[in-house]
């Protein structure tokens with residue numbers, strides 16, 4: 001790779017987004033390095049999904065700019081963006097009786113054209129994507145017959161079939177059982193791609209290289225997980241009491257989270273209080 | 275392994291059996307009628323007209339085949355195909371199984387336009403009625419599109435559906451107002467008959483318009499087949515798969531509106547085709563548009579040819595509005611499809 005580590009793969013500067021008079025996102029700036037796994041954490045409604053939609057170009061920012069491999073996203077063609085960046089949405093459902101195989105094949109859409117029709121290579125990539133998330137055996141199943149977790153894995157296979165440089169995931173472990181949560185996170189972290197993932201479980205977020213903490217549409221911290229998730233931060237942003245423990249089995253650091261004592265209950269810190 | 279639905283070759287490959295089937299259906303549509311005409315005679319008329327083959331034929335038979343039945347059968351096929359692909363486009367893009375071509379206010383606008391022309395008496399010919407209907411259809415669609423466009427705050431495809439309902443109600447009310455205010459009972463009956471779908475005014479000039487319009491619509495849909503597939507999980511998902519969502523929506527919904535407006539202006543509004551055919555074909559061949567688009571067009575064409583034959587032959591000496599047939603057949607078939615589909 002001739003791209004130096006310093007060059008961000010995906011970056012944004014002063015990113016803001018509003019619906020009507022309400023600001024959902026304010027002045028977010030960050031740079032994701034090549035190969036990095038960036039986690040985005042924050043309470044419900046703090047703007048994680050909104051940030052991901054702006055970073056992936058699905059929404060257009062009210063102010064600020066997103067750059068993908070150094071190019072302004074706004075100036076790129078959608079197809080070009082989709083060849084570099086794939087998205088796994090928080091909720092993407094369909095009433096259509098689409099098969100798993102067909103759903104994963106949709107991932108090849110940005111690479112196909114009249115001059116580049118479906119070929120052996122596409123076939124191989126789809127098969128590999130199905131294998132990567134262990135849904136090969138579901139190939140012929142129809143969408144509505146899948147469980148929530150199976151649907152999520154198929155979405156991830158679809159995103160992998162896009163062969164992206166950057167993979168953007170919005171709460172990818174949401175519907176998965178614990179075994180699949182762990183194997184999915186491991187897969188995401190070992191893939192040779194840069195990932196940006198909104199994550200729910202703070203202990204799982206510890207596996208990321210860096211974390212961005214969102215609060216009321218602003219990014220209030222960015223850095224290594226153990227530096228960012230201080231007891232103070234956990235109290236003010238998440239409204240929980242937390243401290244670090246060390247697992248005697250392997251020396252790993254984990255977070256112990258508890259409800260705040262009632263006298264400092266979350267009222268004063270609620271993310272919804274303006 | 276050559277999986278259907280991938281290469282451009284697939285739509286072309288269908289041509290091997292689609293074209294003969296369609297020709298056979300057209301021939302049957304021409305042959306069957308109150309005075310049956312044998313298939314060889316139909317063939318001879320075509321040979322005479324197309325290659326001046328010079329078979330000796332009864333000029334009355336020749337007139338019936340060439341000027342009357344052939345034109346209406348071809349236009350029926352074109353309408354069926356056009357309405358089916360328009361319905362398919364709207365169902366796929368708006369992610370709503372109840373979407374159909376008239377959702378966009380087009381038939382309501384067409385009826386207002388036609389009634390205005392009929393009442394203002396701007397020439398009595400079918401052509402001017404058609405032009406009024408076309409103008410009304412386009413006006414209604416533009417209004418609906420503008421309304422949907424200005425209702426930005428709402429999420430997704432809900433806005434155009436609601437705008438379509440509002441537009442349809444407005445234009446239907448206008449039509450009712452115009453009819454009660456100024457039409458005689460005789461005029462009102464004529465207009466209602468026309469609105470329910472009527473192929474009897476169809477001549478060669480209609481064929482010359484309907485066939486190219488449908489072929490262009492079909493080509494546009496086939497060109498966008500992968501984009502239509504990409505909307506399976508909604509517009510945001512399509513965007514992240516590299517589809518320029520706004521442009522594709524503009525082109526395809528505009529295309530559906532134009533095709534429908536042309537059809538409505540020629541033959542009135544024929545219900546159920548645009549709603550039922552795409553669903554039926556989806557159940558048969560799955561959800562990939564490389565197959566759905568051409569087969570919906572084919573099924574729509576065959577369905578309307580059959581409906582036209584029925585409308586001409588069901589009651590001796592009388593032609594039923596074709597919309598009555600499509601609804602009478604379409605509604606129970608649709609129910610059956612739903613029940614079957616639910617059991618799978």
Ligand SMILES: Nc1ncnc2c1ncn2[C@@H]1O[C@H](COP(=O)(O)OP(=O)(O)O)[C@@H](O)[C@H]1O
Pocket residue numbers: 019022024042043044045046047048049050051
């Ligand atoms: N279209 C919208 N109109 C108004 N508010 C919205 C819209 N979409 C999201 N929001 C609000 O923006 C905030 C951030 O939403 P989101 O990014 O989905 O949060 P998260 O993913 O962190 O839970 C929430 O308070 C949500 O209610």
Ligand SMILES: [Mg+2]
Pocket residue numbers: 048049050090170
């Ligand atoms: Mg979210």
